[in-house]
Amino acid sequence: MPKSAPAAGDAKDDTANAAMMMPGAEVLLKALEDEGVEVVFGYPGGAVLPIYDALFKNNKIKHILVRHEQAAVHAAEGYARSTGKTGVVLVTSGPGATNAVTGLTDALMDSVPVVCLTGQVPTHLIGNDAFQEADTTGITRPCTKHNYLVKDGERLQSTVIEAFHVAGSGRPGPVLIDLPKDILMKDASYRQDAIRAVATARYQPVTRPDPAAISQAVDMMIRAERPVIYGGGGLINSGPRASELLTELVEMTGWPTTLTLMGLGALSASNRHFLGMLGMHGTYEANLTMHGCDLMLNLGARFDDRVTGLLSGFSPNSQKIHCDIDPSSVNKNVAVDLAVIGDATMILEALLAELKKRKFTPHRTSLDKWWAQIESWRKRDCLRFSQTGDIIKPQHAIKRLCEMTAGSDVYVTTEVGQHQMWAAQYFDFHLPNRWMTSGGLGTMGYGLPAALGVQVAHPGATVIDIAGEASFMMNMQELSTLAQYNLPVKMFIINNEWMGMVRQWQELIHGGRYSESYSASLPDFRKLADTFGMTGVVAQDAGDLDAVITEMLETPGPVIADIRVAKEENCFPMIPSGAAHNDMLLGPEDQAEKPVSEEGMVLV
Amino acid sequence: MTDNSVIERHIISVLVDNEPGVLARVIGLFSGRGYNIESLTVSETDAERALSRISIVTSGTPMVIEQIKAQLARLVPIHAVRDLTEHDVAIERELALVKIINKGEERIEALRIADTFRARTLDSTLDSFVFEVTGNSLKVDAFVNLMRSLGSVEVARTGVSAISRGNCIDLEAK
Numbered sequence: 001m002p003k004s005a006p007a008a009g010d011a012k013d014d015t016a017n018a019a020m021m022m023p024g025a026e027v028l029l030k031a032l033e034d035e036g037v038e039v040v041f042g043y044p045g046g047a048v049l050p051i052y053d054a055l056f057k058n059n060k061i062k063h064i065l066v067r068h069e070q071a072a073v074h075a076a077e078g079y080a081r082s083t084g085k086t087g088v089v090l091v092t093s094g095p096g097a098t099n100a101v102t103g104l105t106d107a108l109m110d111s112v113p114v115v116c117l118t119g120q121v122p123t124h125l126i127g128n129d130a131f132q133e134a135d136t137t138g139i140t141r142p143c144t145k146h147n148y149l150v151k152d153g154e155r156l157q158s159t160v161i162e163a164f165h166v167a168g169s170g171r172p173g174p175v176l177i178d179l180p181k182d183i184l185m186k187d188a189s190y191r192q193d194a195i196r197a198v199a200t201a202r203y204q205p206v207t208r209p210d211p212a213a214i215s216q217a218v219d220m221m222i223r224a225e226r227p228v229i230y231g232g233g234g235l236i237n238s239g240p241r242a243s244e245l246l247t248e249l250v251e252m253t254g255w256p257t258t259l260t261l262m263g264l265g266a267l268s269a270s271n272r273h274f275l276g277m278l279g280m281h282g283t284y285e286a287n288l289t290m291h292g293c294d295l296m297l298n299l300g301a302r303f304d305d306r307v308t309g310l311l312s313g314f315s316p317n318s319q320k321i322h323c324d325i326d327p328s329s330v331n332k333n334v335a336v337d338l339a340v341i342g343d344a345t346m347i348l349e350a351l352l353a354e355l356k357k358r359k360f361t362p363h364r365t366s367l368d369k370w371w372a373q374i375e376s377w378r379k380r381d382c383l384r385f386s387q388t389g390d391i392i393k394p395q396h397a398i399k400r401l402c403e404m405t406a407g408s409d410v411y412v413t414t415e416v417g418q419h420q421m422w423a424a425q426y427f428d429f430h431l432p433n434r435w436m437t438s439g440g441l442g443t444m445g446y447g448l449p450a451a452l453g454v455q456v457a458h459p460g461a462t463v464i465d466i467a468g469e470a471s472f473m474m475n476m477q478e479l480s481t482l483a484q485y486n487l488p489v490k491m492f493i494i495n496n497e498w499m500g501m502v503r504q505w506q507e508l509i510h511g512g513r514y515s516e517s518y519s520a521s522l523p524d525f526r527k528l529a530d531t532f533g534m535t536g537v538v539a540q541d542a543g544d545l546d547a548v549i550t551e552m553l554e555t556p557g558p559v560i561a562d563i564r565v566a567k568e569e570n571c572f573p574m575i576p577s578g579a580a581h582n583d584m585l586l587g588p589e590d591q592a593e594k595p596v597s598e599e600g601m602v603l604v
Numbered sequence: 605m606t607d608n609s610v611i612e613r614h615i616i617s618v619l620v621d622n623e624p625g626v627l628a629r630v631i632g633l634f635s636g637r638g639y640n641i642e643s644l645t646v647s648e649t650d651a652e653r654a655l656s657r658i659s660i661v662t663s664g665t666p667m668v669i670e671q672i673k674a675q676l677a678r679l680v681p682i683h684a685v686r687d688l689t690e691h692d693v694a695i696e697r698e699l700a701l702v703k704i705i706n707k708g709e710e711r712i713e714a715l716r717i718a719d720t721f722r723a724r725t726l727d728s729t730l731d732s733f734v735f736e737v738t739g740n741s742l743k744v745d746a747f748v749n750l751m752r753s754l755g756s757v758e759v760a761r762t763g764v765s766a767i768s769r770g771n772c773i774d775l776e777a778k
């Protein structure tokens with residue numbers, strides 16, 4: 001390409017496509033419209049007033065006014081993850097930008113496509129410690145996939161084009177554009193369409209897999225006797241077609257399949273080959289299948305430490321194929337035998353074509369033997385619990401929620417903690433893009449604003465935030481946003497009056513010294529709902545639960561359901577930090593017998 | 605598989621868009637992920653296309669070196685990444701300016717050593733010299749160490765710049 005960095009000026013010679021001059025803020029909105037942007041989640045302030053002024057006159061882009069900039073980013077994430085589109089955020093300079101940092105980091109860790117527009121002080125004041133100045137590109141460089149400071153209005157349009165391209169292609173992620181106020185006010189040129197190719201040229205990640213790698217993968221698959229498919233968030237990011245192809249692959253091979261927290265929904269939970277989630281709170285059968293396999297086919301997962309546990313003990317006797325769109329994910333934590341770089345959909349298409357070409361049939365006898373082994377692990381019924389008495393077990397609450405919403409179009413978000421893991425374990429997902437949780441960063445306060453974003457994208461759907469009472473309070477100012485737009489999000493608070501996950505670790509690892517983990521001075525959630533003009537319901541005991549769930553689901557508008565659950569329930573199975581997959585705690589009986597190692601204690 | 609306990613020294617060359625923040629991105633990657641930087645040099649090498657070349661000397665296990673290259677390659681303003689250590693093709697050079705303050709016998713000895721290292725004398729006073737020495741890092745280290753034993757020494761080094769031997773281009777712009 002002729003120029004190192006794209007500039008709108010590159011199209012200067014194209015007379016058929018002469019530039020229109022308009023204020024930078026209007027160029028920005030036109031460029032957003034060209035990207036198909038329908039909704040922006042934002043919060044105004046001095047530096048972005050020109051954009052808000054342009055929005056006032058614009059009738060194509062809808063603005064959702066959140067109550068905190070962190071929530072704007074999580075809402076955009078929820079929007080993005082439930083639609084596959086890029087979520088858009090608009091915040092002001094200084095505190096607006098710094099408030100967005102947690103959301104951006106969350107989106108980076110979970111590979112969510114987000115474009116965040118931040119205001120900035122005018123170019124001549126940058127570096128002067130001006131009012132509401134922050135070094136936004138400096139602060140966000142490590143928590144974005146890429147970021148820009150636009151210092152020349154002629155680069156505004158091409159920057160927006162490149163930003164959306166970068167956010168949404170390859171491994172998706174958050175991209176930030178810092179916009180000095182003078183750039184937004186001064187006239188700049190806007191061109192219809194001629195600059196797209198130039199503006200996207202320098203970022204072109206590989207999406208089509210190397211046929212030689214596919215052929216090698218199939219060689220390995222043909223030899224496998226104890227295979228497992230290990231799928232992750234890459235399957236979801238690749239689009240719904242990847243999930244269909246995965247299902248086809250699973251049916252064709254008959255191979256056992258497990259999914260990461262981020263991958264749930266890529267294969268229906270009711271598929272008989274599905275072993276459940278793997279990892280720290282994954283199922284016994286999923287983790288032991290991973291441990292004992294002789295071939296691991298990783299599709300769009302990244303060998304995260306929550307998944308691998310003790311690295312030296314991770315699936316010690318297997319050959320590993322790692323399919324990923326991001327070459328830097330390969331051989332980062334776990335050395336693999338074969339890397340296939342590309343988009344999950346294209347990789348699956350190529351794998352299926354090659355398997356068919358070679359008339360693949362699974363090793364019947366060894367696969368049957370392998371399944372018999374897996375079934376014996378399954379028989380342990382590791383997610384078993386018994387709901388007896390009046391006190392609601394949190395697992396039971398989530399299971400009933402799942403059963404009572406089965407068959408309808410449900411989207412679930414979560415906060416972070418025990419309730420999140422129970423939701424992953426006991427709520428069944430059958431389709432991709434229905435499950436939004438903060439995996440990589442583990443951000444308490446994610447679920448409510450994410451649900452808000454999901455509901456904006458799917459106005460008619462049932463959207464539920466499965467929350468913990470402590471996490472809920474981290475972004476509960478968004479109740480006001482729900483009220484303003486009458487977004488009928490159902491907030492299902494698993495209220496155990498503890499930062500349960502912290503309490504669990506203190507119990508298991510710190511001798512039961514419950515330092516600062518009690519959720520004291522909780523609000524009355526029913527009255528809280530009331531003050532925002534929405535409905536609040538409470539389930540005190542097991543007998544109330546179904547009626548409360550029904551009321552929550554059937555009451556129009558947003559509803560807070562305060563589900564008072566057993567306070568000291570722990571989340572099992574659990575692979576304690578620093579332990580291997582075959583060293584799980586299945587329940588309270590195990591926890592006394594297997595103290596956590598000293599190396600394990602330093603791990604998070 | 606390669607042995608992952610040995611620490612190897614690698615010279616990695618990177619072609620980047622010469623735009624604001626690009627160096628911060630590269631350095632931030634190294635500090636954020638805990639990689640070593642032994643030296644790093646950067647300068648524009650193609651003004652017309654606004655391209656800069658960065659030479660990085662780093663060390664790590666083979667797995668870490670692979671990670672460094674993969675992490676660099678996925679930065680948006682980066683055109684190409686080349687490990688010049690890989691096929692032992694690197695020509696590396698570093699330039700150091702060495703000031704030595706001394707007198708008498710030691711002054712004469714310093715001058716003699718400078719001569720054997722083909723260092724140039726850029727400045728002299730009655731009790732000081734400034735030498736310019738170029739070579740690979742080992743040669744520069746050796747020179748500096750010898751000078752240190754002969755007087756008070758101040759050093760400015762450029763860090764390693766490198767290019768491959770032979771008739772192929774290391775780094776092509778996208």
Ligand SMILES: Cc1ncc(C[n+]2csc(CCOP(=O)(O)OP(=O)(O)O)c2C)c(N)n1
Pocket residue numbers: 415416417418419420442443444445467468469470471472494496498499500501502
């Ligand atoms: C922003 C943030 N701060 C702290 C933590 C650490 N942390 C993880 S889980 C948890 C407790 C969550 O409590 P609650 O929301 O009530 O969920 P529970 O575990 O009780 O289901 C805490 C404090 C975190 N994940 N995120």
Ligand SMILES: [Mg+2]
Pocket residue numbers: 417468469470494495496497498499500519
């Ligand atoms: Mg709690």
